[in-house]
Every structure is written in structure tokens, then in C-alpha cells.
Amino acid sequence: MIEPNRKGEVWVFAEQEDESLCDVSLELCGRARELADQLGVKMGAVLAGWNVRELSYRLIAQGADRVYCVHDTELEHYRTLPYARVMCQLIAKHKPQIVLYGATALGRDLAPRVASEMRAGLTADCTDLEIGEYRDPKSKTTHKNLLLQIRPAFGGNIIATIVNFDRWPQMATVREGVMALQAGDPGRTGEIIDEKVALSEIDKAVRLIERHREERSVNLKAARTIVAGGGGVGSKENFALIHELAGAVGGVVGASRAAVDAGFIGKEHQVGQTGTTVRPALYIACGISGAVQHRAGMEESAKIIAINWDKDAPIFSVAHYGIVGDMSKVIPMLIKAIKERA
Amino acid sequence: MSYDSIVCVKQVPDTANVTGDAMKDDGTVNRAALPAIFNPEDLNALEAALAVREQHGGTVTAITMGPLGACEVLRACLYRGADRAVLLTDRRAAGSDTLATSYILSQAIKKIGKYDFVFCGRQAIDGDTAQVGPQMAEKLGIAQVTYFERFVDLSGRTARIRRNVGNGWEVLEVRTPMLITVLDTANEARPAAARRVMRYKRARAADEVIKDVATAMPDASDAEKEAEQARRLEALKINALLLEKWDLDDIDADLMWCGVSGSPTKVHRIQSIVLTKEGYTEIPPTEDGVKQLVHELIVDHTLG
Numbered sequence: 001m002i003e004p005n006r007k008g009e010v011w012v013f014a015e016q017e018d019e020s021l022c023d024v025s026l027e028l029c030g031r032a033r034e035l036a037d038q039l040g041v042k043m044g045a046v047l048a049g050w051n052v053r054e055l056s057y058r059l060i061a062q063g064a065d066r067v068y069c070v071h072d073t074e075l076e077h078y079r080t081l082p083y084a085r086v087m088c089q090l091i092a093k094h095k096p097q098i099v100l101y102g103a104t105a106l107g108r109d110l111a112p113r114v115a116s117e118m119r120a121g122l123t124a125d126c127t128d129l130e131i132g133e134y135r136d137p138k139s140k141t142t143h144k145n146l147l148l149q150i151r152p153a154f155g156g157n158i159i160a161t162i163v164n165f166d167r168w169p170q171m172a173t174v175r176e177g178v179m180a181l182q183a184g185d186p187g188r189t190g191e192i193i194d195e196k197v198a199l200s201e202i203d204k205a206v207r208l209i210e211r212h213r214e215e216r217s218v219n220l221k222a223a224r225t226i227v228a229g230g231g232g233v234g235s236k237e238n239f240a241l242i243h244e245l246a247g248a249v250g251g252v253v254g255a256s257r258a259a260v261d262a263g264f265i266g267k268e269h270q271v272g273q274t275g276t277t278v279r280p281a282l283y284i285a286c287g288i289s290g291a292v293q294h295r296a297g298m299e300e301s302a303k304i305i306a307i308n309w310d311k312d313a314p315i316f317s318v319a320h321y322g323i324v325g326d327m328s329k330v331i332p333m334l335i336k337a338i339k340e341r342a
Numbered sequence: 343m344s345y346d347s348i349v350c351v352k353q354v355p356d357t358a359n360v361t362g363d364a365m366k367d368d369g370t371v372n373r374a375a376l377p378a379i380f381n382p383e384d385l386n387a388l389e390a391a392l393a394v395r396e397q398h399g400g401t402v403t404a405i406t407m408g409p410l411g412a413c414e415v416l417r418a419c420l421y422r423g424a425d426r427a428v429l430l431t432d433r434r435a436a437g438s439d440t441l442a443t444s445y446i447l448s449q450a451i452k453k454i455g456k457y458d459f460v461f462c463g464r465q466a467i468d469g470d471t472a473q474v475g476p477q478m479a480e481k482l483g484i485a486q487v488t489y490f491e492r493f494v495d496l497s498g499r500t501a502r503i504r505r506n507v508g509n510g511w512e513v514l515e516v517r518t519p520m521l522i523t524v525l526d527t528a529n530e531a532r533p534a535a536a537r538r539v540m541r542y543k544r545a546r547a548a549d550e551v552i553k554d555v556a557t558a559m560p561d562a563s564d565a566e567k568e569a570e571q572a573r574r575l576e577a578l579k580i581n582a583l584l585l586e587k588w589d590l591d592d593i594d595a596d597l598m599w600c601g602v603s604g605s606p607t608k609v610h611r612i613q614s615i616v617l618t619k620e621g622y623t624e625i626p627p628t629e630d631g632v633k634q635l636v637h638e639l640i641v642d643h644t645l646g
């Protein structure tokens with residue numbers, strides 16, 4: 001779809017699993033609400049599944065004016081093609097100007113499929129979303145009221161702002177925790193619109209044979225204290241020190257992507273643009289340089305302690321307390337001091 | 343039944359090495375100083391394809407889109423066992439975002455024609471977007487299975503595949519053809535086979551031959567160079583060492599969907615973040631220093 005559309009609604013794909021809404025979708029409702037208000041349009045949420053209509057009220061409480069509800073047994077558990085069909089048909093029918101998705105495993109499977117069919121732009125892992133304008137140097141025209149999709153760019157300490165002005169809708173994914181969850185208003189009213197979407201045999205061809213879910217083993221977002229280790233930890237064995245410090249302060253273990261990529265610890269511990277965004281009361285960064293993608297996920301922590309032997313490491317720019325030294329020496333001292341407190 | 347697989351691979355800057363020397367004073371990366379590597383999860387994708395061929399027979403074709411230098415990852419595919427390697431390169435593809443890239447790659451896959459599986463890495467480390475796989479699947483009109491861990495079963499046209507969805511796993515039953523994106527935890531990518539390295543390190547794309555000749559015979563006349571190029575090309579062909587090179591015309595690509603014009607996302611601006619070094623309390627790395635810090639954190643209730 002090529003014609004631009006600047007009057008449509010702002011949408012959130014409301015991801016649910018086993019009849020409960022994902023946090024990131026609720027977080028996105030808050031920002032979508034603000035964006036819609038700035039544009040003077042309505043905010044909508046698309047809720048697909050089976051037996052999920054009740055969840056609409058929560059979406060309305062979080063800011064949705066309209067919930068487009070698609071009920072079908074075929075949608076009980078997520079499969080790419082039926083869900084993509086739902087999104088594409090509803091987008092074609094209601095012409096939203098913005099569609100936001102959580103950058104979850106599901107959202108990252110669905111959003112690009114939809115973007116491709118709609119031939120729409122899609123920016124992954126945005127760390128901020130705003131409304132603004134863009135002057136196209138080629139045609140010398142100014143496009144007003146565009147979605148500014150902001151994310152760190154590869155290539156150092158840089159943040160890129162991405163726009164799409166000649167296709168609709170404008171789409172973006174956002175990681176969990178990036179947008180703060182707003183207090184909902186249970187008194188808000190909104191419309192629930194039941195939609196029917198015709199699914200073809202091809203859409204239904206992939207079969208879900210078996211399904212297994214685990215409780216989340218790490219909950220970084222809810223942690224009051226996070227002790228995070230980076231590439232500077234050096235090895236999987238050395239990571240025990242990070243676990244030990246986390247134990248001493250009663251915190252959860254986090255990591256940079258370098259530590260995850262090196263196999264020191266699992267992906268679910270990654271903090272940052274393509275991991276989890278956290279805002280704990282205390283964040284202790286050990287052997288982490290503080291690349292922009294990492295800082296994006298932790299710089300709003302109330303207190304940050306950085307331990308790094310390089311005094312010029314960028315992590316110190318966001319730290320409240322800085323310890324320039326060898327973490328393998330400093331951490332044992334910290335553990336000792338914590339155990340001896342009182 | 344045997345299966346034909348296509349593996350999409352990408353050459354990426356080694357993002358893990360963006361330290362020290364690679365940084366310019368303005369805080370941006372000197373890309374030239376970064377080594378280019380085989381995108382890690384694409385090696386897992388290649389491994390998955392090779393494993394299918396080993397068990398069931400068939401072929402493995404590697405394709406990459408990128409500059410001439412990307413022939414390096416194609417050779418790496420041949421070293422590990424790929425049967426065929428194709429470079430997609432065209433100036434008009436520059437500036438492609440994920441959508442345009444997926445269009446171009448899908449056109450190349452259509453040109454290859456017959457296939458049962460398209461394997462890709464889950465994501466490339468220079469963007470982490472994980473978009474090109476699903477977008478290609480849509481363009482090819484086939485099913486997608488993202489976050490592949492393993493085949494639970496593969497017989498005839500039906501595959502049962504276990505995929506990791508972060509908070510658990512599931513098994514899907516899918517009919518070929520399909521596109522699969524592979525996780526780094528799916529398998530251990532095999533190393534290059536010494537015997538194949540010996541053979542394929544001489545594999546070249548035609549444009550590389552032109553460069554090679556220019557370096558080898560800087561003082562030769564144009565005619566001499568052309569003769570040498572022709573000789574080398576002929577030798578590569580005879581030995582089946584010529585890497586195929588396709589441009590956008592070869593794959594019947596509609597230019598409207600390629601490069602900048604085919605890319606809905608545009609970079610509006612790039613901002614450098616200025617780091618401020620002031621503002622933090624420096625704690626000496628000593629027992630006393632650390633003790634004082636812990637005390638402060640307890641007093642202000644940061645530590646309970």
C-alpha cells in the first residue's frame with residue numbers, strides 16, 4: 001500500500017497468551033495514547049484469540065478508544081499466517097497510520113510478515129517514539145506529523161531517527177520495559193468492535209502439534225537491584241562472582257550482549273536495546289563498557305554503580321558512583337563490605 | 343526423499359570488536375578498522391542445511407547480497423560443504439532497508455527455482471532486527487518457522503520442527519517449501535574442512551578475477567590484462583570454481599522495490615551522543631572506599 005495516510009488511528013497489536021495480555025502491549029498502549037492525542041486521532045488495539053474478549057476492558061483502561069476483537073478458534077494459539085491475515089485485513093479495512101508491536105518472540109515473527117505484505121516500513125527495537133516532521137531533501141517537501149522512530153544505530157555513540165513518509169502504515173517494534181506502564185483508568189470507556197476475518201486453507205496449513213511454556217526464570221524488570229556483568233568478566237567461571245554479588249545484595253543478575261554472546265550467561269539476562277530495559281533502584285555494572293545499546297536499557301536506573309578499570313569507559317557517563325579498578329578485586333571487597341554492614 | 347536447501351548468509355562488521363582502535367574521535371565507528379565476519383547465526387543456518395543434506399541427500403546453495411568482499415563468506419560456505427554459491431551484487435541495491443533486501447533476495451531465490459527449504463540465521467548482529475527472514479517468506483508466499491531448534495521429524499513433504507519461543511518451545515508441523523530462521527543454540531556449526539579449503543580457496547567471482555589480475559600485473563597493458571583475465575576465468579570454469587555473480591537484471595528485479603526507492607524506512611537524522619564525564623562520585627578501589635559506598639547506600643535506603 002503506497003498512499004500515505006495521515007488521518008488514521010494509532011494502533012497497538014495487543015499480544016496475549018493463554019488469555020492474559022503481555023506487559024509490553026499494555027506499556028505500548030500508554031505511548032500510543034499520547035501519540036494519538038498529539039495527532040488528534042483515536043487509539044485502537046487489535047486483540048485476536050479465542051475467549052479473550054474480556055481483555056478488551058484492560059486495553060481500554062490503558063488508553064484504547066477502540067478494541068478490534070477477532071474471535072476464532074483458529075486464533076487460540078499464535079501461528080504466523082492466521083495472525084498476519086488478521087492484521088493485514090484489519091489494516092486494509094481501517095487504515096491506521098501507525099501500528100506498534102511488542103518486540104517479543106511473537107511480535108518479531110509477526111510484524112515483519114505484515115510489513116512485507118503491506119509493503120510498509122518497520123523499525124525494530126525502538127527506544128523512543130515521538131511525533132515530528134521531516135523534510136525530504138529530494139522533493140523539498142516537509143512531511144508533518146510523522147512517527148519518529150528512534151533507536152541506537154550501529155556505529156558508535158549514535159542514535160538514529162527513522163521515518164517513513166511514503167508508505168503506510170508506519171510500524172515499529174518496542175522491547176518490553178522501554179515504555180513505562182501507565183496506571184490504568186478502569187473508569188475509561190471505549191468501544192469493542194467485533195471483527196470477522198476470513199482465513200484461507202493456506203493460512204491454516206501450519207499445525208501446532210505441541211506447546212510447552214515455562215515460568216520466566218529471570219525477572220529483570222521487577223528487580224529492585226541488578227548486578228550486571230559484561231565482556232570484562234572474562235569467562236563463564238568468573239561470572240560466579242557476579243552471581244555472588246547479586247546474592248549478597250539480594251539482586252538479579254543482568255548482562256551485556258558481549259557477555260551473552262560469549263556464552264557467559266543466557267540471553268534472558270541481557271539488558272539493553274535488544275534485551276530488557278530496566279529501571280531498578282540500584283544497577284551495578286561490572287566490566288561493562290557502556291555502549292549506547294547497553295545504556296539505552298539501564299540509564300534510567302535510580303542509582304548506578306560502575307566498576308571498570310578503564311576510566312574513560314562510557315559507562316561512567318551515566319554512573320552515580322564510579323569505581324575505577326579491577327572488578328575481580330573490587331567485587332570481593334564489595335561482597336565483604338555488604339556482609340559486614342550493620 | 344532428498345531436499346534442496348538455500349541458505350542466505352551475510353557478511354557483517356564484527357560488532358563485538360567496536361573498541362579502542364575502531365572508534366573515531368567523534369564517537370562513531372571507523373568501519374574500515376572493523377574486521378568483517380560471517381554473521382554468527384548464519385553459520386548455524388548453514389549447518390542446519392548441511393545436516394539435512396547429510397541425512398536425506400539433496401543440495402545446499404548459499405547466497406549472499408553485498409559488495410564484492412562478501413565473496414569471503416561464500417567461500418566460507420564452500421569450505422563447510424555448500425554445493426553452490428551465488429553473490430548478489432549491484433550498486434542499485436545500495437541503501438536497501440530490510441524490506442528491499444528481502445525483495446531482492448526473494449527474487450534471487452525465485453531464480454534458483456526449485457527448493458524445499460530456505461534457511462537464514464535468526465538475525466544479523468549489525469542490526470538485530472530479525473526481519474529479513476519473515477519478509478522473504480512472505481514475498482515467496484511460503485510458511486515461515488522462526489527460532490528453529492531442530493527437526494523432530496522430516497519425511498516426505500512434512501516436517502515437524504521444534505522452535506524456541508523464549509518462554510518455552512513448541513512443535514509445528516509444516517509442509518515444504520518453507521523458510522526457517524535458525525538460532526545459535528540450534529547446533530554447533532562445523533569448522534571448515536581442510537580438504538575443501540585447499541580446493542575452494544581459489545574460488546572467485548568474475549569481478550574478483552579482474553581485481554586479482556590488476557594487482558598481479560600492475561604494469562601490463564590492457565590487452566595483456568584482458569588475456570590473463572580470460573585465461574583465469576576459463577580455468578575457474580573448468581575447475582568449477584567460478585562463483586556466480588548476479589545483478590538486479592539477472593534476477594528480474596523491479597527497481598522500484600530495490601535500494602532507496604524500495605525502502606520505506608528513511609534515516610531522518612543521526613545524532614552523536616555527547617558523553618559527560620562529570621557528575622559521578624569516584625570511589626577509590628579500596629576496602630575503605632567500598633565500605634563507605636555501602637554505608638551510603640544503606641543510609642539512603644538503596645540497599646535494604
Ligand SMILES: Cc1cc2nc3c(=O)[nH]c(=O)nc-3n(C[C@H](O)[C@H](O)[C@H](O)COP(=O)(O)OP(=O)(O)OC[C@H]3O[C@@H](n4cnc5c(N)ncnc54)[C@H](O)[C@@H]3O)c2cc1C
Pocket residue numbers: 154229230231232233255256257258259270271272273274275276286287288289290291292293294297307308309310313325326327328357358360361467468469470
Ligand atoms: C544492533 C545491536 C544491538 C545491541 N544490543 C545490545 C543490548 O541490548 N545490550 C548490550 O549490552 N549490548 C548490545 N549491543 C552491543 C553493544 O554495542 C556492545 O558491543 C556491548 O554492550 C559490549 O558489552 P561490554 O561492554 O560488556 O563488553 P566490552 O565492549 O568487551 O567491554 C568490556 C569492558 O570491561 C572492562 N574490563 C575488562 N576487564 C576488566 C576488569 N578486570 N575489571 C574491570 N573492568 C574490566 C573494559 O575496560 C571494557 O570497558 C548491541 C549491538 C548492536 C549492533
